[in-house]
Every structure is written in structure tokens, then in C-alpha cells.
Amino acid sequence: MTEQEVQQLVDRVETFMIERVLPAEELNHEQLTKGERWDYSPIVAQLRREAKEQGLRLFPVDPSLGGLGLNLVEFAPIAERINWSNMGPDIFNCYSGTISNINTLSRYGSEAVKEQFLRPLLAGEARSTISITERDVPSSDPTELKFSIRRDGDHYVLNGRKSWATGAMHAKCTAILVLGATDPDAPRHQRHSLVVVPKGAPGLTLERLETVMGFDDAPFGHCDLIFDDVRVPVENRLGDEGAGFAIIQETLGLGRIQLGMGAVGAAERAMMEMCSWVEKRVIGGRPLVERGVVTDAIARSRIEIDQARAFIMHTARLIQEKGARGARSEVAQAKVLAPDMALRVIDRAMQFHGGAGLSWSTPLAELWAHQRAVRIGEGADEVHREVVARLELESQRRRRKAYQD
Structure with a gap:
């Protein structure tokens, strides 16, 4: 275009x-x-x-x-x-998960997988979810996942419990992409494979519907998936055996940009709600908009939103030029920066709305809960800051060495 x-x-x-x-x-x-x-x-x-x-x-x-x-x-x-x-x-x-799963299925799925799972997803007739998280394994280190995917002839047999499968509750969810260990004794980044499982597969049950700050996020939902000798054909594997972790990593570039700009969008919506509210709300005989604390909050919010947008666009350009690996620091920075910014802006809008900002009278509470979940769901800030620091230290060492040479 x-x-x-x-x-x-x-x-x-x-x-x-x-x-x-x-x-x-x-x-x-x-x-x-x-x-x-x-x-x-x-x-x-x-x-x-x-x-x-x-x-x-x-x-x-x-x-x-x-x-x-x-x-x-x-x-x-x-x-x-x-x-x-x-x-x-x-x-x-x-939806970010839909786009990631479409890319994964189209790139790594067999023709049978594409016909069964990808075609309905593209048509908008079905939804999908990806299941990575395990309740007893820190999500910041997915190489430690214990979920078992054991080969048995022409099938894989899946056993274990997965948690926080976002979207699995949806009536139109038909495909579950599952990351599990096919060779627990292999090197850390080669232990896991990715397979696609029909939601209605025998031995698969859904339990423990989770809420996010009190929201059940209907109609999508977050729940545990219990696999009890669930069998799927070997052709349901996506990519090579042991390549699951690498495949998951491939999705991060687009996903992080989409979620980062999503945070900017949520903050912009909060700005719309905030400005509209303070211009019509009168307290003590004065419109809220005439109070300095309000105009200061609006100005701070505009600066923070525009800063975040500019940095995420910068990161998007870097990914296009160098690939996601060449923009690792910027991707990690964007993940920390974007939801944190959105939470601050939404919180200000909620504060000025008073009780209305905590209820369904505005979209603010739901927007805030979603961004708070993104701040955790896409990897802990602490882990991403550690990546940024490590890359920065490496960059500074190279710079010092170049001058010394």
C-alpha cells in the first residue's frame, strides 16, 4: 500500500x-x-x-x-x-493472540492442520488460544516448563495442567496451541515442542476460571486446561520437534508492537474520557477543568502518551530493519514502558471520575485491569529491565574496547 x-x-x-x-x-x-x-x-x-x-x-x-x-x-x-x-x-x-497464532499455523502447520484450524481462524468463524503457562513454573523462564508431550507411534500423548489459557472459555475457540516438553533431557532451549490440540479432544477438560482484578473477561476467559492422556496426530506438531521455544520467540516482535500500541490506544481512550468529563463536571461551583491539578494531569498524560507512541514506532522501524533480535533492547523497553504509561494515564482519568471511574459507567476500570494484566502477562518488568541492562552493559564494553584499540 x-x-x-x-x-x-x-x-x-x-x-x-x-x-x-x-x-x-x-x-x-x-x-x-x-x-x-x-x-x-x-x-x-x-x-x-x-x-x-x-x-x-x-x-x-x-x-x-x-x-x-x-x-x-x-x-x-x-x-x-x-x-x-x-x-x-x-x-x-x-486480537494479538489471533494474529500470532495465524502466523504460527500458516508458517509451521501441515496441510491438514491448516485446513482444520487455520482456515476457520482466517474466516473469523473460530478462535484459538495458546497455552504456555504452568502454575508451578515461573513464566519468566519458559525453558523450565514440565508439561509432558510424549511420542507414541504416530501420535503425541499430552499430560499435565496448564494455567491462564486466555480465550479458552470462548464458545468459538477450537484450537489450542500447547507448548510442552518432548525431550526433558535436551539442552534448555531444545526441550519443548508446540502442538495444536482440538478443544474438544477426549481427555481435555477446562477448570478454574480466573478473574483479572474481578473481571472474568467474558466472553474470552482465562482458565486451567487439564490434559489426561490427550492424543493428537504427530502431524499436529508445529515445526520441528524441540523447536517450540524458538517458534514462540518469533512471535514477540509483532506481538510486542501490537500490545505496546494497544497500551497507547487505551491511554488515548482514557484521555478522551478524562477531557470530556472535566469540562462538564462542576464541583464547588467551578468546572473541574479550571483547576490546575486537572490541567497538569492532562498535560502530563499527553506528554507521556506521545513519548510512548514515538518510542514504539521507533522500535517498529528497528524491527523492520534488523529483525526482532536486532531490536532486543528496544522491544524489552517498549514492553516495560507502554503498559506502565497506560496505567498512569488511566488512573488519573479514574481519579477525576470518582466512583464512576471504578464502575461500568465508564470503560476506565476495564481498560485499567487489562493493562495491569498485560504488564504481567507479557513478562515481568523486572525480567525485561534485566535484559535492557545486560545489553547496555555489553554495548558499553564494546564502546570502551573500540576506543582503547
Whole structure:
């Protein structure tokens, strides 16, 4: 696409969000509360159809798969806008997990896997989840995962418990990508393989629905998956045996940019809500907007949002030029910076709204809970800062050595 065509696409997405998605949030919540909680509400199902009819979907997916083929830099402003609402990404079939799983299935899946799992995902007829986390293993070191994937002839047999499988509760979730140990005695980064399991496979049960700050995140949900001698064909393996960890790492570049811009989008939505509220709210005979503490918060928020956006765009360009490995420090920095910024901005908006900011009267509480989960779910800040520090120390050593030589 030309730069002009990309901008026109961004404008179309923005218009769709403002005119169709944001006004539907309250109705979506009402329908989920009164109806089926683990499937799309009628209004979201309708909006998904409308977006598909308008060609507003699968923005970063290769055109050969039915996507629009946007690169990281082109997709970033769209990722920001669709995250003005927590239900936005899924309306455009662009939830971060969906995009990552599409890329993995298309790149590493057999023809049978593509037909069974990828085709419905691309069409928007199904959802998927990826299951990595184990309750007794620190997520900051996935090389220690103990979940067993044992080969038995032409099948793999899966045993163990996985936790926090986001989206597994959804009625339309049909595919579960599972990372487990196929050779526990192999080198740390070659122990694990990735296989795709049908959600309805015999021996697979869902338990322990988790909440995030009190939200059950319906219709997606987070739950434990119990595997009791679950058998899948060997052809359900994605990539080579022992390559699971490397495959997972490949998804980080796009995923981190999408989640980073998602945090920017959430903060922008909080800014919209904050500015609208303080201009109409009167306390003690004075509009809130006339108080210095309010204008200071608005100014701080604008500075922080724009700083985060600029850095994430810088990181996106680096990834395109050097690959995700060549931008390891920047990717780690973006992961720490983006949700932290969003939480500060959303918190300010919540504070000015008072009790309304803690309830379903605004989207703020839900946005805050989601960003707090992202801050943990994408790896602890402490781990990412350690990566940044290690890379910085290496860079400074090289610099000193160059001058000494």
C-alpha cells in the first residue's frame, strides 16, 4: 500500500471505532450480563460482520491468507485505534493472540492442520488460544516448563495442567496451541515442542476460571486446561520437534508492537474520557477543568502518551530493519514502558471520575485491569529491565574496547 492508502485505511478504522464500536460498549456489557457470557454478544457479532464486509480485518496478515499485508509501521496506528475499546481488536479479527497464532499455523502447520484450524481462524468463524503457562513454573523462564508431550507411534500423548489459557472459555475457540516438553533431557532451549490440540479432544477438560482484578473477561476467559492422556496426530506438531521455544520467540516482535500500541490506544481512550468529563463536571461551583491539578494531569498524560507512541514506532522501524533480535533492547523497553504509561494515564482519568471511574459507567476500570494484566502477562518488568541492562552493559564494553584499540 502507498502511504496515502494506509492513511485512508487508518481513517476508516478510526471512523468505525467512533461511530460503531464505542457507542456499543454499554450494550455489549448488558447483553453479556443477561445472555450467553462465553460467546460473542449479538452486538459484537453484528460489528464483526460489518467490519468483515468493509474489508476491515486481518490488517498485518499476508494477502495470500486473506489479510491486508500491513507491515509493523503501517499497522501500528491501527493497533492503537482498535484498542480504544477492549472489545475492538476482536471485532476486526486482530486480537494479538489471533494474529500470532495465524502466523504460527500458516508458517509451521501441515496441510491438514491448516485446513482444520487455520482456515476457520482466517474466516473469523473460530478462535484459538495458546497455552504456555504452568502454575508451578515461573513464566519468566519458559525453558523450565514440565508439561509432558510424549511420542507414541504416530501420535503425541499430552499430560499435565496448564494455567491462564486466555480465550479458552470462548464458545468459538477450537484450537489450542500447547507448548510442552518432548525431550526433558535436551539442552534448555531444545526441550519443548508446540502442538495444536482440538478443544474438544477426549481427555481435555477446562477448570478454574480466573478473574483479572474481578473481571472474568467474558466472553474470552482465562482458565486451567487439564490434559489426561490427550492424543493428537504427530502431524499436529508445529515445526520441528524441540523447536517450540524458538517458534514462540518469533512471535514477540509483532506481538510486542501490537500490545505496546494497544497500551497507547487505551491511554488515548482514557484521555478522551478524562477531557470530556472535566469540562462538564462542576464541583464547588467551578468546572473541574479550571483547576490546575486537572490541567497538569492532562498535560502530563499527553506528554507521556506521545513519548510512548514515538518510542514504539521507533522500535517498529528497528524491527523492520534488523529483525526482532536486532531490536532486543528496544522491544524489552517498549514492553516495560507502554503498559506502565497506560496505567498512569488511566488512573488519573479514574481519579477525576470518582466512583464512576471504578464502575461500568465508564470503560476506565476495564481498560485499567487489562493493562495491569498485560504488564504481567507479557513478562515481568523486572525480567525485561534485566535484559535492557545486560545489553547496555555489553554495548558499553564494546564502546570502551573500540576506543582503547
